[in-house]
Amino acid sequence: MPISATIIVTTxxxxxxxxxxxxIMMFKDTSVHIGGLVENMSYFIAPDTKSKYYIFGRGNSEQICQKYNIPLLGKIPFEITIRENCDQGKVSVALANDEIKDYYKGITTNLFKSL
Known part of the structure; x- marks a missing residue:
């Protein structure tokens, strides 16, 4: 099957x-359209204080997207519910709460815009 686009996931x-x-350079060299980039484990929100922590850094995905002119489709936080769902083989976009589902819906919407 031909590849129509790729989504790149990073932290x-x-x-x-x-x-x-x-x-990105490999896909550009092979003329595969890059639909966009998703940043996983983007930040952590403490459940007790609701403070946001950028454990793995901040701003690097935006810089790489600007450098290569590709869209940033969205950011998924370091979220315990997502981790638990993955460990149990559950799909968060279908089975998690609305806030978590919205991360994935936003990525999907942005992907359709980029194609």
Whole structure:
């Protein structure tokens, strides 16, 4: 089957961004359309204080998207419910609360806009 587009997933860490940079160049060299980038484990919201912490860094995904002119589709936080669902084989976009579902809906909406 032909590849119509790719979605690249990264974390905010520089080591991940460096890997993503190589992947972007590979897809550009092979003329595969890049639908966009998703930043996973983007931040953590403390359940007790609701404070947001950028454990793995901040801003690197935006910089790589600007450098290569690709859209940032969305950011998924480091969220215990998402981790638990994954460990149990449950799909968060279908089975999580509305706030978590909205992360994935936003990514999907942005992907359709980019295609």
């Amino acid at each position: 905010p860490q520089m080591v991940s961004i460096d890997d993503v940079s190589r992947a």
